[in-house]
Amino acid sequence: MTGFSSAFEAQEVASARLSPVRPLYWSVRRELWENRSLYVAPASAAVVFLLGFLISTIHLPATIRNLPALDPMHQHETIALPYDMAAGLLMLTAMVVGGFYCVDALQAERRDRSILFWKSLPVSDSTTVLAKAFIPLVFLPLLTFAIIFALQVCMLLTSSAVVSASGLNAATLWTQLSFFKMTLLLLYHLLTIHALWQAPVYGWLLLVSAWARRAAFLWAILPPFAIGAIERIVFGTSRFAHLLRLTGGGNEALTAPGTFPMDPVTHVTPGTFLVSPGLWIGLALTAIFLTLAIRLRHDRGPAN
Amino acid sequence: MPVIASRGLRKTFGKSVALESVDLQVEEGRILGLIGRNGSGKTTALSAMVGLIPYQGELKVLDRNPWTERDQLMRDVSFIADVALLPRWLQVSQALDYVAGVHPRFHRMRAEALLAKTAIRPDNKVMKLSKGMITQLHLALILAIDAKLLVLDEPTLGLDLSFRKQFYDSPLNDYWDHRRTVVVATHEVDEIEDILTDVAFLDRGRIVFGCSIEDIESRYWEVMVNPENVAAARALNPINERRSLGRSILLFEGVDRQQLSGVGDVRRPSVADLFGALTSSRAEASQGARI
Numbered sequence: 001m002t003g004f005s006s007a008f009e010a011q012e013v014a015s016a017r018l019s020p021v022r023p024l025y026w027s028v029r030r031e032l033w034e035n036r037s038l039y040v041a042p043a044s045a046a047v048v049f050l051l052g053f054l055i056s057t058i059h060l061p062a063t064i065r066n067l068p069a070l071d072p073m074h075q076h077e078t079i080a081l082p083y084d085m086a087a088g089l090l091m092l093t094a095m096v097v098g099g100f101y102c103v104d105a106l107q108a109e110r111r112d113r114s115i116l117f118w119k120s121l122p123v124s125d126s127t128t129v130l131a132k133a134f135i136p137l138v139f140l141p142l143l144t145f146a147i148i149f150a151l152q153v154c155m156l157l158t159s160s161a162v163v164s165a166s167g168l169n170a171a172t173l174w175t176q177l178s179f180f181k182m183t184l185l186l187l188y189h190l191l192t193i194h195a196l197w198q199a200p201v202y203g204w205l206l207l208v209s210a211w212a213r214r215a216a217f218l219w220a221i222l223p224p225f226a227i228g229a230i231e232r233i234v235f236g237t238s239r240f241a242h243l244l245r246l247t248g249g250g251n252e253a254l255t256a257p258g259t260f261p262m263d264p265v266t267h268v269t270p271g272t273f274l275v276s277p278g279l280w281i282g283l284a285l286t287a288i289f290l291t292l293a294i295r296l297r298h299d300r301g302p303a304n
Numbered sequence: 305m306p307v308i309a310s311r312g313l314r315k316t317f318g319k320s321v322a323l324e325s326v327d328l329q330v331e332e333g334r335i336l337g338l339i340g341r342n343g344s345g346k347t348t349a350l351s352a353m354v355g356l357i358p359y360q361g362e363l364k365v366l367d368r369n370p371w372t373e374r375d376q377l378m379r380d381v382s383f384i385a386d387v388a389l390l391p392r393w394l395q396v397s398q399a400l401d402y403v404a405g406v407h408p409r410f411h412r413m414r415a416e417a418l419l420a421k422t423a424i425r426p427d428n429k430v431m432k433l434s435k436g437m438i439t440q441l442h443l444a445l446i447l448a449i450d451a452k453l454l455v456l457d458e459p460t461l462g463l464d465l466s467f468r469k470q471f472y473d474s475p476l477n478d479y480w481d482h483r484r485t486v487v488v489a490t491h492e493v494d495e496i497e498d499i500l501t502d503v504a505f506l507d508r509g510r511i512v513f514g515c516s517i518e519d520i521e522s523r524y525w526e527v528m529v530n531p532e533n534v535a536a537a538r539a540l541n542p543i544n545e546r547r548s549l550g551r552s553i554l555l556f557e558g559v560d561r562q563q564l565s566g567v568g569d570v571r572r573p574s575v576a577d578l579f580g581a582l583t584s585s586r587a588e589a590s591q592g593a594r595i
Contacts, residue, residue: 026405033398034391114391117442119356120383123406124375298374301356 023123027131028139034108035101038135039143045093046151049086053155056082060159061166064173079176083155087148087186091194094144098136102205105132106297107216113302125297129206133290136202141190149183185268192273200282203289210296305367306331307453307485308353312361315348315509322348323359324509330502332452333482337496338489339579340506346489347385349506350457353487354383366452379408382446383455390438392431396424403445415448436463443471447479454479456488460495468495493576503575507583521572525556529568537567544581555581 032038067075106129109115118128156179160170208220228240273279306329313326323345330336340346352359355374363370368377390399396419404412419426422440430438443459460468472495480486480499488496503520505513515523529537529552538545540563542554555573556564564570573581 023406026402029405030398030402033395034393109391112391113386113389116356116385116389117391119374120354120378120385120446121403121406122375122378122408127375299358301351 020127023127024131024134027123027127028134031105031131031135032139035135038097038101038140041097042090042093042144042147045089046086046147049089050151050154053082053086054158057159057162060162061168064163064168067172076176079173080182083152083177083182086151086155090144090148090151091190094140094194095198098140098202099205102132102136102202103209103216103220105135105206106210106293107212107214110300110302111214115302125294129210129290129294129297133202133206137195137199141195144194145187145190148186152179152183188268188270192270196279197282200285200289203286203293207289207293207296210293210300307334308363308365308487310361310363313349313352313363314360315345315352315357316360322509323352326361326509326511328504328511328514330485330487332485334501335480335486335488335499336502336504337493337500337575338487338504338506339491339493339575340489341491341583344506345509346491346506347457348509350383350455350487350489351385354378354381354385354455356385380452381455382449382451382453383457384442384446384459385457390430390442392429394430395426396428396430396441397426399430399441399445400426403449407449409450410445411448411450415444418444418447436467439463440467447476452484454484454486456486458490459488460490460492468492472496472499493579494574497575500575503579505579505583513578513582517575520575520578523558524573524578525559525561525564525570526573526577527554527556527564527568527570528552529554533567537564540564540567546581 063078067078070078109118156173156177159173163170163173204224205220209216212219224240228238231240232238308328308330310326310328313323313328314321315323326345326349328349338346338349348357351357352363353365353370355370355377358371365377366380370377400412400415403410403415419441422437422444424433424437424441424444430441433441439459446454460471463471476486477499488500490496500517502516503514504511527537527542531550531552534552537552537554540556540559543557544555546553551568554568555577561570
């Protein structure tokens with residue numbers, strides 16, 4: 001016990017002040033410790049896709065040989081398709097993972113009563129909720145970008161090797177893809193659509209998670225679904241579904257000729273996007289949802 | 305400035321009243337045992353003190369409002385609200401990293417020194433630990449915080465006897481240094497009696513008795529009386545009477561010891577005896593039951 005007592009006194013002086021960013025930083029790390037699926041799921045999806053792609057490279061030399069027969073538009077599409085699919089798959093994975101994460105984020109700690117431990121530490125409810133919102137709004141888009149980038153680099157390098165090995169010119173791939181521009185467009189798309197445009201969706205899910213005693217998933221899905229269904233039956237329109245930002249939206253961000261926003265001929269219009277009311281209404285809603293979630297986190301104890 | 309000061313503290317859950325007009329004053333350096341049966345309002349009182357639930361009435365902890373200033377308050381207060389509530393996925397080293405990251409007064413070395421005496425290893429996950437080990441981990445984290453006030457709610461509930469005894473003997477004793485204040489809620493009076501400086505008995509949401517241990521020792525006497533002396537003893541106004549092995553045991557407050565020794569064997573009542581005497585009589589009286 002003597003060692004314990006002396007350490008006890010020696011540290012008496014060390015009551016260093018902590019900057020307000022530190023609790024936020026550690027709260028975000030805490031989220032990543034708890035929710036390993038946030039990065040394991042996208043990484044696994046990338047690996048599975050890469051394996052599938054590697055097998056499909058058997059047909060790649062033939063595709064390249066037949067390429068000149070197609071018109072220029074289709075030439076690009078043929079080469080770019082797997083890359084767009086890779087990006088789409090990873091974005092979808094991130095959205096699913098992010099959605100499930102948010103629905104559980106503020107409910108799990110009440111369900112397992114660990115909220116009593118977290119609340120015994122000097123971390124405010126705002127810090128906790130903002131750390132949780134950071135995950136879908138900042139962490140996931142950036143992680144998705146990094147994984148897609150790494151995946152596409154692997155795809156491009158292996159394809160180049162396969163094409164060169166069959167005596168063809170790998171440069172065709174690079175010029176058709178315009179990889180650098182594709183990457184920039186990908187980042188732009190993730191930040192505008194997945195972070196900013198969809199922010200109110202994640203805000204709503206966090207709010208429901210903070211509010212619902214159980215079955216947060218149903219509470220998150222059913223009311224919007226019911227409103228959408230009633231609108232469809234009564235007015236025959238689907239404006240509400242559109243408002244939910246799950247069906248398209250964010251069209252102010254760019255003018256794309258095709259289905260995929262990473263098409264190199266896509267014309268980005270960040271100015272139009274930034275002044276569009278839809279964006280700002282969405283961000284205001286996000287702020288309201290998160291403020292309410294902070295309030296609920298403060299007021300609510302364990303769920304049983 | 306008292307560490308905890310409440311006046312007319314009241315808490316209701318729907319129609320049931322959990323706390324009613326609780327006036328409590330705890331000065332710095334005291335170890336208060338909040339003693340009550342299950343459902344007497346101990347947990348509710350402690351939850352209010354550490355900012356987990358809203359309440360009516362006045363309550364200040366370290367001169368702060370716990371409900372509106374929880375996060376600032378937690379720099380100076382540490383508490384264990386319930387056993388085994390560390391999240392299952394948490395790794396021991398992560399728990400240390402996190403608390404060190406967010407708490408300006410956490411001393412990691414101290415926590416590691418406490419953990420070194422247990423079977424807990426840094427790479428263990430909470431889900432792999434037994435209930436007793438989870439409590440040990442939680443206590444190591446909490447006791448390594450240089451808090452002004454430590455609040456423990458039934459810290460040894462559900463643990464085996466040897467660990468319970470060891471906890472009150474060693475870690476808690478080392479923690480307390482006459483400047484820290486400790487509030488322990490429990491219904492197991494016996495095991496903490498020796499370390500307390502004050503007790504408060506909670507019965508149906510009300511504080512029915514509050515006293516320092518010194519006062520208890522100088523004011524209360526228990527007398528074992530043989531049947532032939534019972535009438536004489538009763539004349540001295542006992543505050544409680546019970547029977548055991550054919551003799552009556554009478555509890556007296558503020559009666560001269562000399563006088564009492566004439567009617568039977570005088571001894572100091574334990575806190576548990578006092579608790580039994582003071583709460584059961586009132587509880588039964590309020591129900592109109594026969595003693």
